[in-house]
Amino acid sequence: MAFEPPRRLVQALGESEDWLGQLPKAVQEAADRWELDVERVVAPGGRSSLVLLVRRPDGSSAALKVAPPSASPELERAALEHWDGWGAARVLASWDGALLLERLHLEVSLRSLPEAKALLEAAGTVRRLWVEPPAEHGFETVAERTARQADAMRAFAEPGAASLISAALAARDELTAFSPELLLLHGNFRQGKVLAADRTPWLAVGPEPLVGERAYDLARLVRDRVEDLIATAAGASAARRRVNKLADSLEVNRERLRGWTLFRAVESGTRALAAGRRREGELALEFAGWL
The missing domain is CATH 3.90.1200.10 (Aminoglycoside phosphotransferase (APH), C-terminal lobe)
Known part of the structure; x- marks a missing residue:
């Protein structure tokens, strides 16, 4: 899957060139695993992960978040699953550093x-x-x-x-x-x-x-x-x-x-x-x- 990671992420993780180089492959594998239709990359995004807006096979919207090991995505998953949607976004699926999340209105904080x-x-x-x-x-x-x-x-x-x-x-x-x-x-x-x-x-x-x-x-x-x-x-x-x-x-x-x-x-x-x-x-x- 070809796309440009947001500049903010590249600047913040410049030392993690190997992970950034593997990022398109990781996104493609997650999209294939969950049969996702990728709409777009969220920009400017954050400094520690890539977020993409996606559609699931049933047409429902979701957000795909892919993070390097240094960002401890497994701990984020564990916390979100423990909250189970109470006060926080709900985890729909997880796999190998990727989180499929309930889509929120990213432009409105x-x-x-x-x-x-x-x-x-x-x-x-x-x-x-x-x-x-x-x-x-x-x-x-x-x-x-x-x-x-x-x-x-x-x-x-x-x-x-x-x-x-x-x-x-x-x-x-x-x-x-x-x-x-x-x-x-x-x-x-x-x-x-x-x-x-x-x-x-x-x-x-x-x-x-x-x-x-x-x-x-x-x-x-x-x-x-x-x-x-x-x-x-x-x-x-x-x-x-x-x-x-x-x-x-x-x-x-x-x-x-x-x-x-x-x-x-x-x-x-x-x-x-x-x-x-x-x-x-x-x-x-x-x-x-x-x-």
Whole structure:
């Protein structure tokens, strides 16, 4: 099957040339296996997988997602199957790194709504995902994932970020000393990961699942639309109010949410800077400085 992978995916996975080279073959094998009619590649798409709009033999619509092993597609499948359509897209079939998913309206995410409405809908969606993980699951914990991230942050060489990194690492050490709960988490929950659907208004996609406390999962949502906050004179106070509002609406401890928001913003910022995405990194670090 001949097609051009989206540029964003190629740039993000440039080191995975072997996988990218095998991508047309993998798509063709999945399409043949499930007798799919491929309509088009979704662009610009994401940085960790290829998504195509397809039709099944009965004419119903679906989405085919193909991801490299580094994206842990089996863990995504396990989480989505455990949720079984409750708050998230439903898995229709899976095979060898490919997921056939319920098709959502990819062009309509919560980012299309006014901010207050988007946060309200996001809170209602993520609440559904916070369930007990399956028995004998293979998901890592928040402590395990953030330990790896902390190592990368310590190795980050730009002196201007040193004080924020130190504060974020201290917050992480305090937060991981005790976890109030071990629930299944989305892992990368934000407005852009919640799409309009037919069987219910909104459903989450693209989990990077792990187990831990709700405050960790909520922390990425706090930073949504950071460019809008940065552009206002009252951005710092608005960011702190958002922490408190989200914490209170979902019965999460304010200080734990603030701490995880700080850690995740600094981790995201330093990772983006290390990858050459300077504007993204600088915005995340400026936001972190407000907390």
